Amino acid sequence: MERTSPYISGAHTCYELACIPQPAQDTPTKNTEKGMSTHELAITPRADDYSQWYLDTIQAAQLADYSPVKGCMVIRPMGYAIWEAIQKDLDRRFKETGHTNAYFPLFIPQSFLSREAEHVEGFAKECALVTHHRLRSTTVDGKAAVEPDPDSRLEEPLVVRPTSETIIWHMYRRWIDSHRDLPLLINQWANVVRWEMKTRPFLRTAEFLWQEGHTAHANSREAIEETLRMLQVYSDFAHELLALPVVSGRKSSSERFAGAVDTYCIEAMMQNGWALQAGTSHFLGQNFARAFDVTFQDTDGRRRLVWATSWGVSTRLIGAMIMAHSDDKGLVAPPAVAPFQVVITPIWKGASKKLQVLEYCERLKAELSSAFRVHLDDRDNIKPGAKYYEWERKGVPLRLEVGPRDMARENVFVARRIDAKKFPLSIHGIRSSIRQELDSIQLKMLQMATEKRESNTHRLADYDTFKNQVAQQSGWYLVPWYDDAREEAAIKAETRATLRCFPLEGQEEAKGLSCFKTGRPATHMAIFARAY
RNA sequence: CGGGGUGUAGCGCAGCCUGGUAGCGCACCUGCUUUGGGAGCAGGGGGCCGGCGGUUCGAAUCCGCCCACCCCGACCA
Numbered sequence: 001m002e003r004t005s006p007y008i009s010g011a012h013t014c015y016e017l018a019c020i021p022q023p024a025q026d027t028p029t030k031n032t033e034k035g036m037s038t039h040e041l042a043i044t045p046r047a048d049d050y051s052q053w054y055l056d057t058i059q060a061a062q063l064a065d066y067s068p069v070k071g072c073m074v075i076r077p078m079g080y081a082i083w084e085a086i087q088k089d090l091d092r093r094f095k096e097t098g099h100t101n102a103y104f105p106l107f108i109p110q111s112f113l114s115r116e117a118e119h120v121e122g123f124a125k126e127c128a129l130v131t132h133h134r135l136r137s138t139t140v141d142g143k144a145a146v147e148p149d150p151d152s153r154l155e156e157p158l159v160v161r162p163t164s165e166t167i168i169w170h171m172y173r174r175w176i177d178s179h180r181d182l183p184l185l186i187n188q189w190a191n192v193v194r195w196e197m198k199t200r201p202f203l204r205t206a207e208f209l210w211q212e213g214h215t216a217h218a219n220s221r222e223a224i225e226e227t228l229r230m231l232q233v234y235s236d237f238a239h240e241l242l243a244l245p246v247v248s249g250r251k252s253s254s255e256r257f258a259g260a261v262d263t264y265c266i267e268a269m270m271q272n273g274w275a276l277q278a279g280t281s282h283f284l285g286q287n288f289a290r291a292f293d294v295t296f297q298d299t300d301g302r303r304r305l306v307w308a309t310s311w312g313v314s315t316r317l318i319g320a321m322i323m324a325h326s327d328d329k330g331l332v333a334p335p336a337v338a339p340f341q342v343v344i345t346p347i348w349k350g351a352s353k354k355l356q357v358l359e360y361c362e363r364l365k366a367e368l369s370s371a372f373r374v375h376l377d378d379r380d381n382i383k384p385g386a387k388y389y390e391w392e393r394k395g396v397p398l399r400l401e402v403g404p405r406d407m408a409r410e411n412v413f414v415a416r417r418i419d420a421k422k423f424p425l426s427i428h429g430i431r432s433s434i435r436q437e438l439d440s441i442q443l444k445m446l447q448m449a450t451e452k453r454e455s456n457t458h459r460l461a462d463y464d465t466f467k468n469q470v471a472q473q474s475g476w477y478l479v480p481w482y483d484d485a486r487e488e489a490a491i492k493a494e495t496r497a498t499l500r501c502f503p504l505e506g507q508e509e510a511k512g513l514s515c516f517k518t519g520r521p522a523t524h525m526a527i528f529a530r531a532y
Numbered sequence: 533c534g535g536g537g538u539g540u541a542g543c544g545c546a547g548c549c550u551g552g553u554a555g556c557g558c559a560c561c562u563g564c565u566u567u568g569g570g571a572g573c574a575g576g577g578g579g580c581c582g583g584c585g586g587u588u589c590g591a592a593u594c595c596g597c598c599c600a601c602c603c604c605g606a607c608c609a
Contacts, residue, residue: 042544051603070600126608163609197533197607204609257609265609277609316609347568354567385569403568413568496605532609 043393045328050272055201057322061331061394064201071199071206075315078394079202081339082318083209087189089241089336090211090313093233099185099213104167106191107158112166116291122258123162126195130158160193165259165284165310168214169292176216176306179298183226184216202319203276203532210314216306218296220285223307224262227283230311231264234279242321243334243445244268245453246278249501249527254485257310261285267500267527269453270323273474275500275529278320281311319532324449331395332417334445335438340375342368342434343391344412347384347403354380360407364400364427371431372438392417397441398434418444457527463517466528470495476529478503480522482515491517491528500527 043060044052058064063079075083091101107130114120134152138145161167168186176184189211199205213230217223231248238244246266256263260282268278289295289305298304325332335341346361348354358378365376375396377387384401391399401413411424418441425433456475460466466477477497488499502524510522 049603055602066601068600122608192609194608196609198605208609210609280609312609314609349567380567383567383569383571385567386571388569390570401568405568 043328043330046271051200053328054319054323057326057330058201063318063322063331066201069206071196073201073205075209078339079318082321082333082337083315085337085339086241086313086317087211090233090237091189093237094187094211094213097185097229097233099187099215101188102186103188103190104161104164104171106161108161108164108167110157110159112170113159115166116259116287118287119165119259119291123194127162128160128193128195130154130160161190162192162194163310163312164188164190164192164212165214165288166292169288169294169308172214172216172306173292173294176294176296179218179296182216182218182296182306183222185213185226186215187211187213200319200532202315202322204316208314208316210312212310212312215309216289216294217308218298218304218306220307223285223309224283227262227264227281227309227311230309231266231279231281234266234281234311234313238266238268238278238317239446241334241336242317242324243336243442243449244278244320244324245446245450247453247501247503247527248505249503251280251501252483252485252488252499252526254488255499255501257282259284259287260310261287264504265501268320268324269449269456269476269529270320270532271452272323273456273476273529275476275527275531276316276320276323277500277531278317279311279313282309284308284310325445326395330393332445333395333397335397335442338395338397339373340391340394340396341372341438342374342398342400343387343396344374344376344400344402345384345387345391346376346378347401349404353404357402357404357407361402364402364412364430367427368431368434372434388415398437416441418448461513461516466516467495470497470528470530474530476500476527478525478527479516480510480513481524481526482518482520483523484518487517495528496530497528498531500529500531502526 043056046053058079061078062076063082064076065074067074094101110129113123113127131154132148132152133154134149135146136149138147172184175181189209191207191209192212193207196204196206215223215226217226235246235248238246246268248264248266251257251263251265257280262283264281264283265277266279268276270276284307286305286307288308294306295303296306321334321337322331325334333339344361344365346354346357348357361376361378365374368374377391379387388399388401395417397417399415399417401415403413406413406424409424410427412427412430413422414425414437415422416437425437453476457478458469458473458475459478460469461480466479470477481499481502492498506525510525513522514520515522
């Protein structure tokens with residue numbers, strides 16, 4: 001296998017890039033078993049190696065592939081379909097809350113990044129720069145090659161956006177003059193680049209897809225309301241579409257977004273008990289307005305700095321979804337975002353039956369297609385069993401097996417991905433019974449994840465117990481806390497657990513309690529956990 | 533960026549120690565027969581052994597440098 005230069009001819013499509021990682025030596029051997037289909041990779045069980053299981057599942061379900069550029073990834077059609085479902089639903093929610101979409105450029109003048117001190121501090125270390133605008137031909141070791149043309153060096157290097165606050169606030173200065181221009185509520189769907197040291201498909205890649213909302217308001221109250229409104233949008237979305245029972249909270253000062261006054265988040269629990277930040281919403285105060293001199297004339301005639309928010313979710317959500325729900329057989333996709341919600345697998349005996357069964361299946365597909373994302377798997381080079389394994393691996397919520405027996409009884413035979421249950425359903429009223437099934441799967445997935453989160457959330461009051469327990473038992477730890485960045489850093493150093501957030505609900509419990517670390521009067525209830 | 537590991541056909545591996553120009557299983561292609569949980573038989577295609585350099589008559593194999601990926605840290609969505 002070509003590893004260092006898997007560039008491919010133009011006749012191929014990008015998702016066929018071949019650059020599969022080798023398992024580390026210590027990981028359990030995965031043998032290719034007889035009957036495994038095209039390019040299939042065996043999946044390491046979660047109990048053996050959770051990280052490897054995650055990577056195997058992505059390969060096996062064909063969600064993504066590695067790119068020739070370190071830290072980047074190719075999102076394959078099965079993965080991109082999930083992103084499209086996420087985009088479609090979130091975009092609707094953004095529009096319903098009064099936002100409009102726009103697009104700001106990929107390139108940002110280098111000087112813009114130095115305008116807001118904390119923002120610089122936060123992003124400077126992971127920025128990609130464009131320094132030239134032209135290549136020229138040359139030869140290296142006698143072979144044709146290209147190199148940057150020295151004559152094309154840019155006066156001022158361009159930064160590939162790690163986030164767009166700076167370019168957006170540069171523009172907002174031109175667009176905002178009066179209180180009548182506010183609030184300004186803009187979202188953009190875009191890619192951003194952060195040159196990460198350590199990457200992992202979907203969870204952390206050098207380039208990723210996301211949306212970033214940037215709003216400007218006349219006063220702080222409205223901006224804070226907007227921050228919390230969008231946090232609620234994210235929470236509703238995560239519960240309803242991804243079946244992720246996220247916890248909404250506020251970040252401590254050390255976990256806050258560079259340049260924000262307050263950062264709010266939704267945190268999701270993965271099956272290994274680790275936490276994953278699945279979305280953020282920031283109250284930026286007047287920091288960017290000050291840095292980019294964005295003022296408006298208020299009703300009293302005076303000029304004031306505007307108040308700002310920004311909020312975003314990324315393709316990381318796909319990683320969260322995979323890690324929260326999938327099993328040792330592969331992906332388990334929530335029906336609301338599954339690329340295919342229903343797959344029909346025909347079963348026949350002999351050529352004449354084949355035609356009849358396929359015709360029956362076509363009619364079934366036509367009936368269901370108006371309401372669901374349906375695929376009829378009519379391949380005749382593999383047996384039905386092989387199809388079952390394939391679609392299970394790819395996370396399809398419902399499989400309809402249709403053979404002569406089902407035809408005779410006017411049934412379809414249903415297999416459910418989440419619990420492997422199988423049962424017949426009448427084709428009469430099939431659309432509404434499938435609707436019910438998918439709805440119940442969606443709900444069940446949220447319930448299972450919620451139970452898992454609750455049973456792995458531990459309440460503790462003293463640090464020694466915490467230290468012992470967090471080393472052996474992963475999960476979230478809800479503790480009374482006296483907010484202190486130095487103590488927080490000490491806990492991270494000692495236990496690797498970090499302060500995920502102060503949950504928005506239940507803060508009143510902290511009253512009268514002592515901090516589990518220092519014994520001082522608790523200021524917050526805090527969640528500590530290992531995190532991605 | 534530090535510590536550890538791995539790179540041989542799409543995937544999983546053998547060959548390397550003891551240099552002689554690459555093999556196995558699955559997958560893939562063609563044909564026929566098959567299809568209620570990973571089909572059978574027959575025939576066939578595909579790899580300059582991650583890259584560059586060195587040693588040698590000759591390098592997948594020995595030596596050096598580099599690159600990529602995975603794991604554990606530091607940093608982060």
